[in-house]
Amino acid sequence: MSNLLKNETSPYLLQHAENPVQWYPWGEEAFQKAKKEDKPIFLSIGYSTCHWCHVMAHESFEDEKTAELLNRHFVSVKVDREERPDVDSVYMSVCQAFTGSGGWPMTIFMTWDKKPFFAGTYFPLQSRYGMPGFPDLLWAIINRWKENRSLLLDSAEDVIAHLKGKETGRGKYREKDLTENAVRLFKQSFDSVHGGFGAAPKFPTPHNLLFLTLYSVRNRDKAVRYMVEKTLLHMRKGGIFDQIGYGFSRYSTDERFLAPHFEKMLYDNALLMMAYTAVYRVTKKEQYFETAKRTAEYVLREMVSPEGAFFSAQDADSEGVEGRFYTFTLQEIYAALGKEAGQRFAVAFDITEKGNFEGVNIPNLLKNNGESDRVTAEFGEELHILYEYRRNRAKLHLDDKILLSWNALMITAFAMLYRVSGQELYLRKAKEARYFIEENMTEGDSLFASYRKGKRSEQGFLDDYAFYIAALLELYRATFETEYLEKAARLCEETERRFADKENGGYFLCKKESTELFMNPKETYDGAIPSGNSVMMYNLVSLYQLTENEEYDTLLKRQTEFMDRQVAEYPAGHSMYLLAKMLCENPSEHITVVLKDEEEKELLWGKLPFLANVSVVSDSMKYPLRNGETTYYVCKNHVCLPPTNEL
Numbered sequence: 001m002s003n004l005l006k007n008e009t010s011p012y013l014l015q016h017a018e019n020p021v022q023w024y025p026w027g028e029e030a031f032q033k034a035k036k037e038d039k040p041i042f043l044s045i046g047y048s049t050c051h052w053c054h055v056m057a058h059e060s061f062e063d064e065k066t067a068e069l070l071n072r073h074f075v076s077v078k079v080d081r082e083e084r085p086d087v088d089s090v091y092m093s094v095c096q097a098f099t100g101s102g103g104w105p106m107t108i109f110m111t112w113d114k115k116p117f118f119a120g121t122y123f124p125l126q127s128r129y130g131m132p133g134f135p136d137l138l139w140a141i142i143n144r145w146k147e148n149r150s151l152l153l154d155s156a157e158d159v160i161a162h163l164k165g166k167e168t169g170r171g172k173y174r175e176k177d178l179t180e181n182a183v184r185l186f187k188q189s190f191d192s193v194h195g196g197f198g199a200a201p202k203f204p205t206p207h208n209l210l211f212l213t214l215y216s217v218r219n220r221d222k223a224v225r226y227m228v229e230k231t232l233l234h235m236r237k238g239g240i241f242d243q244i245g246y247g248f249s250r251y252s253t254d255e256r257f258l259a260p261h262f263e264k265m266l267y268d269n270a271l272l273m274m275a276y277t278a279v280y281r282v283t284k285k286e287q288y289f290e291t292a293k294r295t296a297e298y299v300l301r302e303m304v305s306p307e308g309a310f311f312s313a314q315d316a317d318s319e320g321v322e323g324r325f326y327t328f329t330l331q332e333i334y335a336a337l338g339k340e341a342g343q344r345f346a347v348a349f350d351i352t353e354k355g356n357f358e359g360v361n362i363p364n365l366l367k368n369n370g371e372s373d374r375v376t377a378e379f380g381e382e383l384h385i386l387y388e389y390r391r392n393r394a395k396l397h398l399d400d401k402i403l404l405s406w407n408a409l410m411i412t413a414f415a416m417l418y419r420v421s422g423q424e425l426y427l428r429k430a431k432e433a434r435y436f437i438e439e440n441m442t443e444g445d446s447l448f449a450s451y452r453k454g455k456r457s458e459q460g461f462l463d464d465y466a467f468y469i470a471a472l473l474e475l476y477r478a479t480f481e482t483e484y485l486e487k488a489a490r491l492c493e494e495t496e497r498r499f500a501d502k503e504n505g506g507y508f509l510c511k512k513e514s515t516e517l518f519m520n521p522k523e524t525y526d527g528a529i530p531s532g533n534s535v536m537m538y539n540l541v542s543l544y545q546l547t548e549n550e551e552y553d554t555l556l557k558r559q560t561e562f563m564d565r566q567v568a569e570y571p572a573g574h575s576m577y578l579l580a581k582m583l584c585e586n587p588s589e590h591i592t593v594v595l596k597d598e599e600e601k602e603l604l605w606g607k608l609p610f611l612a613n614v615s616v617v618s619d620s621m622k623y624p625l626r627n628g629e630t631t632y633y634v635c636k637n638h639v640c641l642p643p644t645n646e647l
Contacts, residue, residue: 004029009452010080011399012048016057020067023078026087034075034112040145042074043108045081045088048399049263049313051322052122053105059125060134066125069135073142074109081106082312082403083450085461086510090517095119097159109141114518115156160518178564179578182571183215183224189572190227194256195234201261203251204235206271207530211575213278214582214611225282232279235272236291236372239362242326243349243376244386247298248272249316250528258364259357262316262323266303267529269295270409277416281610290373292417299410300429305402308432309440309451310410315397325393327360328386336389337382345382348375401452404441404460407433408467409529415474422605427478434475437468445494462509462523462532465495469539473546480593480601480616485546492543495536496555505562507533524566530576533563538580545587545613556584588612589636591647594623596630607647 004024005017016023024030034041044061046053060066070076081088081104088106095102098119109118118141123134132140144152186208189197196202209228216225235241238257240249248268249260273292280288303311318325330353334342348370349363350356356364365372376383414430417423440456441448447460447468469488476484499507506522509532514520523531537559544552560581567574588611595601595616608614619625623633629645 005078009401009455010048010083010450011397011401011452012046012053012080012082013078015048016061016078019057019061020064020071021061021076022067022071023076026077026079026084030075030077031112031114037075039073039075039112040117040141041108041110041112041114042070042076043079043091043106043110044076045079045091045106045108046104047081047313048397049265049315050104051261051263051316052103054317056105056122056124056134060123063125066135066138069138069142073138073145075112082399082401083457085449085463086514086517086521089509089521089523090519091116091119093163093519093521094159095121097162111153111156115153115160117152117156117159164519178567178571179215179582182575182578183212183221185570185572186212186227187223191255192230195227195231196252196255196257197231200255201251201253202255202257203528204240204248204268204272204275205526205528205575206268206275207526207579208572208575209275210278211579211582213275213282214579217282218582218586228279229283232276232288232291233372234366236287237365237368239357239364241291242298243363243365244326244383244390245298245302246294247302248295256366258366259362260323262326264298264314265528266299266310266312266403266406267409269299269303270406270413271529273299273410273413274416277413277420278610281420287371287373289420290376292413293421294376296414296417296426302398304429305400305436307436307440308429309402309436310407310433312399312401312403312406314399318394318396323357323362325390325396327357327362329355329360332389333361333386336386341382345379348379401450402436402441403450404437404447405449405463405467405529407437408464408471411471412467412474415471415478418478419474419605419610430471430475430478434471445490447491459511462495462499462507462536463529465491465499466507466532466535466539469495470535470542473539473542476546477614478605480604480614488539489543489547492539492552501562502558505558507536524563524577525573526576531574533559534574534576534580537563537577538583541580541584542613545583545590546615560584583611587636589634590615591635592617592623592633594619594625594631594633596625596628600630609647 002017003019003022005013008014008025013025079087091106091108092102094116095106103121105122107120107123108116110116123137124131125133127133127136186197209231212224212228234257240252240257240260247264250263250265250268251261253259253261273295276288276292305311316322330346330351333346333351337345348368350367351361355361365375368375411430411433414426418426441451447464448456449460449464450457469491472484472488498511501508508520508522510520522533524533525531526534540552540556540559544556563577567577571578590613593614593616617623625631626643626645631643631645632647633643634641
């Protein structure tokens, strides 16, 4: 029996279309029904590749008795967090206010006018491990709604007042103070044995590594460089990296990077490609480029639509078991490779009779002293055989919706890869994804957050604009084609118009005039991905340094005053902003290039410093050719060097 999700396009919502729960998509129909029937709203938020979302769905939402309880006493609403980051952001703040933490599946109970009075995450069908069973929770809320509703409404008003009253003051702090405090915190939490930061679970958070890389270069800090490299090397050798099919899983459940949560997200792989590429550029160590290249290979093989855009995620579960697709017994290795080759492979990749993970094996190189790229090359044939062997298993669910913000991250990653390699494939794939966005997810300078099967979302959010501007700027740095810079500038103007709080600073997640939710958040914290406010800081720095337009400097000052106060409370949680602030207060050299002819533009990628701000101009009175050859005008710290034909 289908419910009201059957006509949606979101893979997550469609996963629940046959539930006995009478789900509604987010919208006025559900809220008006709740108002008319005087029922509370049960709001469930998740995404299609979320393991614990699957578990709760199977236990509770597919259970007839639980469904009957929900259908009789509640109006149930399903939301795909990736399609509606605004709804997810607001109610994640609610969940954190109620419980001190958050995650998915997110469980919210609220009034018909969207005021929350209870929040949590996963609840089992039966009470266990100190968690109430979901039906028990439902009965408690039903009884409280009937007998003491005022208490619920008071708690809703309290949490709303708390969230609306959170400190959003302004201030100004020295870049050096903020960055030094952030680095101190990273040093304190660094795992010197296994790499990474903090205890299990360990998330990649590649923007932290990008920040630390830039810091290590600017400050010649070998200890910080070591933290970055150790983390990248251990992730590459661990089970968090798919040794057979490549690409990274979302996070590691243990401190060693051995046992991942097996879902693969587009954004993680994009950001990690950036981190490995950046460190390769700094160190010239091929193993980092090899990891970025193999991650790109995974993306191009499994995550690209026929039109050139990038899909969102691959599931962790198959055959009802998390990680089944990715794990092997020793006997399976022997069956696929033969005894002799299988034994060699088993020694290299930590495959044992006992298993290294719940009785089975996650291929990894953590016990192998060889460099990952050399081991991979040595076992190239065996890895190919196992990849083909694995393809015959039950297929992983693919979330095939196109998210503009995540596609922008991947465009940036491929453009960066092109800049360090000169390989046309990477630039072509970045341009194809950009073309898809322009054709299907834009209207003038308006952007739309998601697209699937010919249907796009109705709005775009700050992250879509911020990340796409950053992608256009990276395409400009890769090609020096001014159309990308001009488009980035126009979208920056549109972002100001739609999202900027010109009085108090910062950018709202939703359009300023949005009244759909009880608050319009300004996200500043860099979580699994950098915040839109952090990325806008980076964009403003880039645009100012590339164009020398003083208007961007004015916007930078406003954004800095807004962000510094938030960042000062916990600098390590705002690494992308601090990266941008470093680039702002200690700018790289500005290089104006006068080309002898247009054909030479394609050769620039291998000659220019990676962080330099580059403008390409025609021969003129202001910037003449020297000796009839391509000429470089280099300025740094307000001092310009004589024009030169060589860098």
